[in-house]
Amino acid sequence: MSVAAAAAEMRKLAENAASLPAQKRANVDVVLAEALVAAGESAEAADAARRAYVAGLEVGDRALAAEALLALGAARLKVGDCDEARAAAEESGAIF
Numbered sequence: 001m002s003v004a005a006a007a008a009e010m011r012k013l014a015e016n017a018a019s020l021p022a023q024k025r026a027n028v029d030v031v032l033a034e035a036l037v038a039a040g041e042s043a044e045a046a047d048a049a050r051r052a053y054v055a056g057l058e059v060g061d062r063a064l065a066a067e068a069l070l071a072l073g074a075a076r077l078k079v080g081d082c083d084e085a086r087a088a089a090e091e092s093g094a095i096f
Contacts, residue, residue: 007032007039014048026055026064033071037078045075066095 001009010032017028029052036045049072056065073088 003035003039007035007041010035022055023059023061023064026052026059026061026068029055030064030068030071033068033075037071037074040078042075042078045078046072049075062095066092069095 010028014028014032017025020028029048033045033049033052036042036048049068052068053065053072056062056068069088069092073085073092076082076088077085
């Protein structure tokens with residue numbers, strides 16, 4: 001399976017996860033973000049990572065929020081936004 005095909009499958013899973021509790025949806029969004037980064041779809045990956053980060057904070061899951069920030073950092077790094085990538089990584093480290 002190609003990276004693009006895997007990202008497409010993750011999109012389908014994320015759509016189906018809409019009815020799940022926030023924490024489970026956020027876990028799916030983190031994996032979606034990681035798949036999208038690998039597929040070179042950084043803008044969509046950043047959106048998924050931000051959703052996961054907010055949900056992680058809302059449910060009090062610091063590890064999930066930190067993981068989402070790492071995914072956001074990877075997405076921003078892919079497009080050359082080193083400042084935002086660094087900020088996300090540093091914030092992730094502060095959460096842990």
